[in-house]
Amino acid sequence: MRVLIFGAHPDDMEIGMGGTIAKHVDAGHDVIMVCATVPTRHEERMLEAQEGARILGARLEVLDLPPDDIGHNRRTIREFDRLFVSFDPHLVYTHWDQDSHQDHNAVSRAVITAGRRNRCSILMYEQTIPGGVVPGGFKAQSFVDISEQMDRKRESILVHRTQIELNGGDWWLEGVRGRAMYRGYQMNVRYAEAFEVVKEIEAHFGNQHRELASHQNGRTAGEGQPAANAIPER
């Protein structure tokens, strides 16, 4: 299975779903973490992003878009489209679309647009910690037991050294762990991460419709770019 994960900044994916990333890697899935922008302390945070991905065992792609260009706009969606076509993921994760941070929010909306061909499932991880209080409520609909991955999640967050003091040190880490405990308690395990579902497409049956879609378009997989995965004109 190919899994594509989007985060606006270095550390977002580790905080939101580091345990699930490690669990996908443990299961032998091909996992790419996509970091859209590095807004501050560029050199240090690039290294921190690489270290976080290494601990979780995923590949990392830093798009390095200028922070002011991040938005639900053509520039961002073009970059995301390119990844959807080249990697052709079965499962995509992104920020919660109501996250209080404008970059998180924009990445989520751009991912939902880039997934418009409906070839993959899309799930949203919970609001980044720290994050502002917003009027809507996160709908925890899908849970992953990360009891065995919790230590790696914590370690992958700790490598973001530029953020630790900024976010309150141990207090911050305890907040992240506390949420995982709460989600774990809900599903009778030690630690868990929760997701809101945008769409699930044949998730329980290995996305077999994708092969059917290619066949219906008179193209077989491997024969150039499958027609079903072509980027539609906008």
Ligand SMILES: [Zn+2]
């Ligand atoms: Zn962020």
